[in-house]
Amino acid sequence: MSSVIIECDGSLSRCFHCGQPMPGGARLEAVVGGSARPMCCHGCKAAAETIVACGLDRFYRMRTGEAPRPDEQPAVLPARFAAFDDPVLQQRFVVRLPDGDSEATLLLDGIACAACCWLIEQRLAGLDGLKDARVNYAAHTAAVRWDPARLAFSGILAAVAQLGYHAAPYDAGAAELQLSRERGVQLRRIGIAGLFGMQIMVLSLALYLGADAGVDPGLAPLFRWSAGVLVLPILLYSAVPFFRGAARGLRAHTFGMDVPVALGIAIAFLGSIHSLLTGTGHVYFDSIAMFVFILLCGRFVEFSVRRRAAAQWDRLQRIQPATATRLRADPGGGHSEEVVPVTVLEIGDQVRVRPGETIPVDGKVTAGDSSVNEALLTGESLPARRGPGDAVIGGSVNVESPLCIQVSRIGAESRLAQIARLARDAESTRPEGGTFADRVAARFIGRLLLIALGVALFWWFRDPERWIPITISVLVITCPCALALAAPAALAAATGTLLRLGLLVRRAHAVESLGRAMLFVFDKTGTLTTGELQVVAVRVPQGGDAAAGLAAAAALEAGSEHPVGRAIRAVQRGSVAPAGAIRTVAGEGVAGTVAGCEHFLGTPAFVARMTDGRVNVAAPAAREEEGPVTRVVLATRAALLAEILLSDSLREGARELVRYLSTHGHGVRLFSGDGGGAVAAIAAQAGITHAEGGLLPARKLERLNQLRTTGQVICMTGDGVNDAPVLAAADVSVAVGGGADLAQASADIVMLGGRLDALRAGIDVARRTLRIMRQNVGWAIAYNVIAVPLAATGQVTPWMAALGMSLSSLLVVMNASRLVRA
Amino acid sequence: MDILFLLIPMSLLFVGLIALIFNWAVRSGQYEDLEKPRHDILLDDDDRPPPRDTAGRDQ
Known part of the structure; x- marks a missing residue:
């Protein structure tokens, strides 16, 4: 109940730095202007402390907008930007001046008011080796000049990122x-x-x-x-x-x-x-x-x-560099790593992909054992296990542990390029x-x-x-x-209003077509759903303690980036000491010591194997309303402690959006690449009667073209690479921001923040x-x-x-x- | 009213001159950022330490 009380209390309920509501659980604070201020996350706390440490706390009094919410792990920032120090990559955006200085333009994301510009300028001016930094508020860019002998380019990017803003080098293209x-x-x-x-x-x-x-x-x-x-x-x-x-x-x-x-x-x-x-x-x-x-x-x-x-x-597209970590065989028999642009990779090269990174190219796993999330490519909501000899697709995300991959297809041959070609062809057939x-x-x-x-x-x-x-x-x-x-x-008035709602209109005809659309087709994973697993139920045997079970599970998953681990940590309120002696078996589960006793958490098969069948992990009869769920089991060597049921859940506002469309007489359909059971369950939850699952990208496109023969104006909403061809072919298309780049490039409108209620408001604006x-x-x-x-x-x-x-x-x-x- | 025969051609010259100045202003980027310069004067750093008693927006 305590979290409810905190949320009702006006000034305390919001993070002092980013202005977002404070989450429940452990409270964080930072000292700004002499008194302790509430901070919603470690990222905000670190950014606020950096600002104070640099003597720039006047920012908080001058600002007229909220600061952006920084990444959670500020400590890893310098490493993330190290790729930008590569001389080959730098040729694209760094100008070497005759006097030995370097010059570049940065794209900035997260600037809300003029005080943000001041903050960034002052922070950069404090860096050793920086000669000049000027921020353009209208264009959200910064022109910087520095001495490369005293300051690395990645240091500049990291300094901006430590304040919570995103910075990326900007090569003004011809179009710009x-x-x-x-x-x-x-x-x-x-x-x-x-x-x-x-x-x-x-x-x-x-x-x-x-x-x-x-x-x-x-x-x-x-x-x-x-x-x-x-x-x-x-x-x-x-x-x-x-x-x-x-x-x-x-x-x-x-x-x-x-x-x-x-x-x-x-x-x-x-x-x-x-x-x-x-x-x-x-x-x-x-x-x-x-x-x-x-x-x-x-x-x-x-x-x-x-x-x-x-x-x-454009800015969203450039935040991350397209780089890969290539392994080079040393004469001594070991390997050395180098960061290279993806474009220079050749077939047969070995690349290393760390957990959380996107796999840069199609290839075959040579070493490592991990789960790979292909949701953006196939629409499948659960990560799949990949070990030595398995093929992986460029664009999917490595979840758990490092993988070594041998490049097997590059450029136009890759899966991604093939789907991109399909999207381009689809676009050229769109009626003008x-x-x-x-x-x-x-x-x-x-x-x-x-x-x-x-x-x-x-x-x-x-x-x-x-x-x-x-x-x-x-x-x-x-x-x-x-x-x-x-x-x-x-159109000018509407485009401005849509932008404020978080809908970026990329093509001129989009507003008109959106207002005219009669049939709305949605993708499932990542579009109607969040694309992330959430705990839907915790079941314990007679006399068990669900909260204790959840705490033990959270302790086992403390360091895990697997969707199951993240979901369990998300529902565990308060901090938990990590379990000892953690062993992870990719795609199956994790074992570790909690409170001096060995615990196992994972698939029923994994737990049964680890406990030599002593624990009964058989599932009780599945209940109809739950739909397809992922079931993990927590047990000690002797007894079953809890069963945790997880499922990909609907985005906030999805049900309201479907109801809004239905009451206005529009058709709503669901096209998914995921299996039939999951699709039917999500469709039922959202209130969609026409749902189709198991569709490959080409088949999705075929289905859309069939629908188009009825003469209705079709609006397609999707997020993944597999949606790109349909997005390109539909009369008007909306891509979910944060989804695949290719999907956004194929869409007429990009929906930032993934808020479906913004889309509903946007449809309303378009109709007006x-x-x-x-x-x-x-x-x-x-x-x-x-x-x-x-x-x-x-x-x-x-x-x-x-x-x-x-x-x-x-x-x-x-x-x-x-x-x-x- | 004969003076108008002088004044009106003169106004033509003036408007031509203004057009040239406007052209220069656009070319030299005077209209690139219409937001920040008006804030710059307020945000300019001076050496005095900021007064402490007004700290905090939420008090």
């Missing part, structure tokens, strides 16, 4: 540079349109109101010609993307949004030139300037939000549906031209004097400003976005329906046209801004 240049160009286009537009507005005001205010009508030509000169930079520089886009669209025979925009600008300009030369009629230079400025702003906001999402994703606004624009432009033609013909016969000014005013009034803004404004886009387009069309007859009958004066256009655009943008509050 391109994006940054593009941002500059867009900014310049907006600036030019704004500057010159303001001047034009001043002159136009004089034209609109001058006659009433007593300005000499003889000055009108001066104003008109000046405005005509000022509009040229806007037309020739700022509006270029619209003309280029329109030309591209016409060549490809698709009337996108750029075609009506370019046409509107061109017609307004030519009409105004006509008025200028003949000295009669109106000039529309102010309309051109405003139109271009507002449209550019709308697109810039959308571009910026998406770029930020893309950069954040135009966006909603583009389709409307295509219909709209045709009708607009027909109406203008009809109006021109009518006035040609009725009053040849007036046909040119009236036709132009029709075309300018219908100028699809609001229509062109309708989609980008809504679609609704607001429809409202916007509806409004833009309604405005035209009212304005066109007025213009066609010659009732519209230029100031009415300008006002109408501004108001319709403003309304569309304000409607879209409703999406920001979510």
Whole structure:
């Protein structure tokens, strides 16, 4: 009960460093600013102590956001970054300056406020050998210069990591540079349109109101010609993307949004030139300037939000280096280890993979005995045992003890590359549906031209004097400003909101497709479930003590990284002294001495063997509602102490998500690579009626394509490499952050933090976005329906046209801004 | 009002000049980080030790 009381107590319930709720069990504290503060984990405690030791505790008073939660084991940090000291690897991101210094850019993760930047700068400045460190808050990067003779690069990374932030070297790729240049160009286009537009507005005001205010009508030509000169930079520089886009669209025979925009600008300009030369009629230079400025702003906001999402994703990808530990045979008969980039490995090389590391390549085990977690590759939730002679797949994770692996396949031959190829092929077959606004624009432009033609013909016969000014005013009034803004404004607002929810939108069409999706397909392991085992029940024989059994089990598993061990430790509250004389048998169990008595914990077969059959480990009849579970047994040499049942459990929010989708009339399906029994159990827990298990990646893809023939828009959510092809093929796909890189690269949206309730909120935002886009387009069309007859009958004066256009655009943008509050 | 024949062309020159300055500002990266510089002035280190009595956000 004590943990409940602590959680209710406001200021004490949260970690002082990272702001997350305090867990129950042993309490940790660190002294900051003269008094003891609660710390939720050893990582936070170590980071806070580092900050205080460096004299940087002002950070806690200056910050406006919470610090990131550091890794649990700060002691291993320097070793983890040692790979970055490899000269071959460093060539990619370190620049050697003529004076002997080195320079590099770091990507930083976890920065929440400006105080974080200050903290990192100050910490780095305190390192011996560091010359200069500057943090860019907007880009979350740090530029560092140091003396390689006095400071290793890994030392810089470790110093940042000790504060709890993630740092990785950053080699600005070509795509990144391109994006940054593009941002500059867009900014310049907006600036030019704004500057010159303001001047034009001043002159136009004089034209609109001058006659009433007593300005000499003889000055009108001066104003008109000046405005005509000022509009040229806007037309020739700022509006270029619209003309280029329109030309591209016409060549490809698709009337996108750029075609009506370019046409509107061109017609307004030519009409105004006509008025200028003949000295009669109106000039529309102010309309051109405003139109271009507002449209550019709308697109810039959308571009910026998406770029930020893309950069954040990019950052996640680069945190870990793709390196391997290669074994070299020494002349003396021993082995020496060297850290090399994965790309230089060749068939036949020996690599060592420590527990917790990802196996870098496909290969065959030559030495060692361990369990290997292939969940990301196959969807199987339990680690499988691998010993000498067994094949292992690159991308799976070594769980228990070191393995030596002989490389058998590399590059395009590897399993990972084969699945990546499948994903690429699937992506190229995805139908390219135009966006909603583009389709409307295509219909709209045709009708607009027909109406203008009809109006021109009518006035040609009725009053040849007036046909040119009236036709132009029709075309300018219908100028699809609001229509062109309708989609980008809504998408920009929605993308920003989704980012705050933890959903990174990587592709432009994703929001729209997510809002339209009718059938939702989920992967099981790691997507609907946490992918980690959890203790579901502890059974003890008559008169036994479950808590004591759990404590003994936790003592045996104290140092284990096996999912079973982690699950048992997670439910054991309070600290436990590790057992003595621990012996681990990979994939089977562990033996050790607890309280002076030998204990065994493992599979029933293992325990039976160790106790020579003296302990009865037969399972009682399985209960139906438990589903498939992993059963481990704890026993002494003489007696059974406890049975612990574990199972992969549903993620928080999974049931609510399925219920939400079902009540909104969407289909929900489960596709898994795992065996049928586990799939059926999880499906039943989540409330999914259609579940399929045992699907290989190619078969998953086949099933998805079959579903697609029904014409429904399909949303796929997955995390593993085996999901990558389906993610690429689905109309819209969501990858779970922290899953396989390939899955994230294939998906349209990356879900950070693995929170399924964020996905539910995201679906809601996407649907509202679609609704607001429809409202916007509806409004833009309604405005035209009212304005066109007025213009066609010659009732519209230029100031009415300008006002109408501004108001319709403003309304569309304000409607879209409703999406920001979510 | 004849002065307008001088003033308006002059305003054209000025706006051209401003456009050139703006162009330089974008190129030289003045708009790269719009967040941190405004905090820098507050976070700048001075040699005085921080006052102890206001320590702690949660008090």
